[in-house]
Amino acid sequence: MYQYDELDQAFVDQRVAEFRDQTRRHLAGELSEEEFRPLRLRNGLYLQRHAPMLRIAIPYGLLSARQLRALAAITRRYDRGYGHFTTRQNLQLNWPRLAEVPDILAELAAVQMHAIQTSGNCVRNVTADHLAGIAPDEIADPRPYCEIIRQWATQHPEFTYLPRKFKIAVTGAATDRAASEVHDIGLQLRRGADGALGFTVRVGGGLGRAPVIGQVIREFLPETELLAYLEAILRIYNRHGRRDNLNKARIKVLVKSLGAARFRELVEEEWTIGRAHAAQLTTADVARVQRHFRPPPYRALAELALPPEASPRFRAWHRYNTLAHRVPGYRAVFVCLKAHGGVPGDMTAEQMEALAGLAERHSFGLIRATHTQNLLLADVPQADLPALWAALERLGLATPNIGTLTDLIACPGLDFCSLANAGTLEVARQIHERFDDFDYLYDVGEIELKMSGCMNACGHHHVGHIGILGVDKHGEEWYQITLGGSARGITALGEVIGPSVPKRAVAATLERILETYRALRDPDEPFIETVRRVGVQPFRERAYALHPAAA
Numbered sequence: 001m002y003q004y005d006e007l008d009q010a011f012v013d014q015r016v017a018e019f020r021d022q023t024r025r026h027l028a029g030e031l032s033e034e035e036f037r038p039l040r041l042r043n044g045l046y047l048q049r050h051a052p053m054l055r056i057a058i059p060y061g062l063l064s065a066r067q068l069r070a071l072a073a074i075t076r077r078y079d080r081g082y083g084h085f086t087t088r089q090n091l092q093l094n095w096p097r098l099a100e101v102p103d104i105l106a107e108l109a110a111v112q113m114h115a116i117q118t119s120g121n122c123v124r125n126v127t128a129d130h131l132a133g134i135a136p137d138e139i140a141d142p143r144p145y146c147e148i149i150r151q152w153a154t155q156h157p158e159f160t161y162l163p164r165k166f167k168i169a170v171t172g173a174a175t176d177r178a179a180s181e182v183h184d185i186g187l188q189l190r191r192g193a194d195g196a197l198g199f200t201v202r203v204g205g206g207l208g209r210a211p212v213i214g215q216v217i218r219e220f221l222p223e224t225e226l227l228a229y230l231e232a233i234l235r236i237y238n239r240h241g242r243r244d245n246l247n248k249a250r251i252k253v254l255v256k257s258l259g260a261a262r263f264r265e266l267v268e269e270e271w272t273i274g275r276a277h278a279a280q281l282t283t284a285d286v287a288r289v290q291r292h293f294r295p296p297p298y299r300a301l302a303e304l305a306l307p308p309e310a311s312p313r314f315r316a317w318h319r320y321n322t323l324a325h326r327v328p329g330y331r332a333v334f335v336c337l338k339a340h341g342g343v344p345g346d347m348t349a350e351q352m353e354a355l356a357g358l359a360e361r362h363s364f365g366l367i368r369a370t371h372t373q374n375l376l377l378a379d380v381p382q383a384d385l386p387a388l389w390a391a392l393e394r395l396g397l398a399t400p401n402i403g404t405l406t407d408l409i410a411c412p413g414l415d416f417c418s419l420a421n422a423g424t425l426e427v428a429r430q431i432h433e434r435f436d437d438f439d440y441l442y443d444v445g446e447i448e449l450k451m452s453g454c455m456n457a458c459g460h461h462h463v464g465h466i467g468i469l470g471v472d473k474h475g476e477e478w479y480q481i482t483l484g485g486s487a488r489g490i491t492a493l494g495e496v497i498g499p500s501v502p503k504r505a506v507a508a509t510l511e512r513i514l515e516t517y518r519a520l521r522d523p524d525e526p527f528i529e530t531v532r533r534v535g536v537q538p539f540r541e542r543a544y545a546l547h548p549a550a551a
Contacts, residue, residue: 001062001366002147002292004112011155012109015116019043020102027099042122042160044115045101049418054093054101055118056108060128060146060170061089061369065356068367070111072352078104083352085337085345087409087460088167089127089369090118094416116154121162123153123234127169129177130370133293134378136326140189140197142172144289145226152227152279159234163241164249166234167206179371179487181205181214182463184251185233190220198222203233203263204255207457211493212252217264223286225271228278232271236263296364296379301329304382316400316438317389322380329382333363335375335392336399336407340432343425344410345373351395362388373409374402404441405449405514406432409460413453413470414477420453422470422477427451427506434507444514447527448486463487465528466513467494468506477503483513483539484531497540509543516542 004012019039026036040046044055056071063071071091075083078100084092096104108114118125126146133141149168153159159166169180172189180186186202199221205214221229240258242248255263271278306318323332335355338344347355355375359367362384363377370376380388392398401407408431411417413424428451435441450464461467467482479501482494501509514527516539521530531539 001064002059002289009109009112012112012114012116015043015114016102016105016109019105023098023102038120038161041120042117043101043105044118045098046119047418048094048416049414050416051095052098052101053416054096054104054115055086056083056091056093056113056115057118057125058089058091058113058369059150060126060132060143061130062143063367063369064111065359065365065367067111067113068352068356068359070107070113072349072356074104074107075352076349081350082346082348084343084412085347085369085373085375087371087373087411087458088125089130089371090125091369092412094412119165121164121166122160123149123156123162123166123168126150126153127167127178127183127371129171129173130368130376131177131323131332131378132172133295134325134327134330134332135173135175135177136324137174138172138326139174139191140172141290141293142170142178142187142189143293144286145187145189146170147289147292148226148281148285149230152230158231158238162234162238163243164246164251166237166251168230176488176491177371179460179463179491181491182207182211182460182487183214185230186214187226192220192222196222199226201229201233203267204252204260206250206252207460207462208250209247209455210252211457211462212256213491213493214252215255215260217260217267224281224283225275227281228275229267229271231278232267232274235270235274236266240266295327296366298327298330298379299381301327301381301383303328307386310386313400314386314389316442317398318385320400320404320442321398321402322385325379327379330379331382331385333377333380333385333388334370334402335367335377335397336402337374337397338401338407339396339399340401340406340436341429342396342432344408344428347375351397354391354395355397358388358391372407374407400438401441403446403448405435405444405447405466405510406441408449408451409464410451411453411458413451417453417458419456420470421455421472422453422479423503424451424453424459424468424470427468427470427479427503430503430507431510434511444517445526449510450485460487461485462493463491464494465531466510471500473500479503479506481509481513481543483536484528486528495536497536498544512542512545513539 169178169183171178182205201218202214368376410424414420451468452459452461463485485494
């Protein structure tokens, strides 16, 4: 993984010292909340319902065991002994004290971590495929390019105060596991006709109040032109983006208002004019960063079959919580943060510390955060799987439900977020309780359930096979349901199937939807394919047949 040099470390240390002084001045009354707000946001600090929330960057989702141990110590010392992993490969602390946040940042800096630009109207944490470097369908590892973009975007003098927040995702595989088509900029690595590496560039994607799938503005961008082209896009956005209306400030609104063709013309013109003065990316620059992402020292191992004596629960875990690896004899292992009855994405300090040790013993000391609020040990020898499974079982991190209904995504909702309209965590527990039969979960198969507590869509409900959106109705919590969304393969936005339902009816409504699927599916047909084949009408009819209260 990338290691800070002296300049990196000096920069982060300086930011800690600056924020320590800014916090001191604010607490002493020398900086008003209005003056302090942009300063704290640039350092990842929000004001939530009950306490400040600190969002810690995990660039492209990659953590070392040392860093995970540091996060465990921080959650124990400064929070309530747990952290929350998000869909954007960050970790959030929900209960830090404002006066202690500079101390947290100092401890993060000591292990080459920070919270810089995890909030505010700037380029946020750059995300990538959590299977980067190990996926059999990968064209090239996207992480070096994520790191290059991170270094370029951090404190970029032109792009510190954009019209609105800005999110970039990079994927290097045929399958888009980074949801790049619903980002402000989505980059997909590809080979040109001559075999040279470059990018397909999409712009204007996003979820939230007006969900949009990004549009291609360049089919092939040469690798060395990456930063110059990003600079051109951001300059056009900075120049023409709305600053008078928060709800119309994202780049997706600008692309829609101008039209993709006109936006492309403006970017190409800016790129042509500005190339001589833009940040240059040489092959030597790329090689320098790629050296940090060399494959670990894999051993020559044979492929192993499951032992005949393996228990049914181990077999289920192996099937659902592990994946094929491009190197023979290894598998990728999901660390499940979706134990039934728990909070999706939450992890205790004790679990973090134990997982750090397991990563050192079984996966070269590295851990990855995924877009689905789980973690991943990417490089586990197949012979180690039984011992690893047993250890994860003891830690409550081996629930064999990855890819099933109860591997659901959920934002913190009304329990923590000041923007939320409705709770999500109680609904998640309701779903876990109702669908606790693993035979049933395995029968209904792969389903991506995503839930948000408001239209900001931090739970990505628009692109869930089943999406749930919490809404407020006269002070009561109700839930709108969508079907048919997807962020992998065919990117699609879900369709609302009807009126919202009260909190008590969410799980029962989902059960009727799943029973409709079981009645309509062709043999071996996944849920999302059945929805695409028959449409949402049959699901709508069954979902509300027994629930006249929905309105």
